[in-house]
Amino acid sequence: MLRSLYSGISGMRGFQTKLDVISNNIANVNTIGFKAGRVMFSDILSQTLSGVTAPEDGVRGGVNPKQVGLGSQVAAIDTLHTGGSAMTTGVNSDLRIDGNGFFAVQDPAGNVYYTRAGNFTVDASYQLVTPQGFLVLGADGAPITLEDTVESFSIGKDGTIIQVLNDGTLNTDLQVGVARVRNPGGLEKIGNSLYRL
Incomplete structure (x- = not known):
């Protein structure tokens, strides 16, 4: 019984x-x-x-x-790390990853996290940041900082940041990094659409 x-x-x-x-x-x-x-x-x-x-x-x-x-x-x-629906926002710093991969971001203490949320902004220090203020890391692993003389910028499909400087020159030195994780199921969910290894 x-x-x-x-x-x-x-x-x-x-x-x-x-x-x-x-x-x-x-x-x-x-x-x-x-x-x-x-x-x-x-x-x-x-x-x-x-x-x-x-x-x-x-x-x-x-x-x-x-x-x-x-x-x-x-x-x-x-x-389930499936792709979400595409949405046009009209904001040039909003990004979306097609396929596998994560954006790498860094908190003020230097800890690296991973996210699929690409709703980024540029702060007063010309750095690309998440809504929580975490720094977005580039393909070289360093935080992305735009030139202080930037007039406008756009981000290409490959993540290359095209900056138009106030003297009219173009700068394409920066690229948004996409991290490939071998076992996405092994990532620890910590909230705010952030994960850690």
């Missing part, structure tokens, strides 16, 4: 976790760079009540073992 109750309880706990993950997915449907989660379940081992018996004389066959399942458990909560 109690075993069947425990099986039901383990199932309810698992589905509560699944409901929590689905609720989080729905709550963040409009969050830039958010990646949905998915719950994976596994069986808890079964308990054998009686083993296999051989056929007795005059009987056609033996008896199969009797087992009782002990329920299910949450095996993992995966993050």
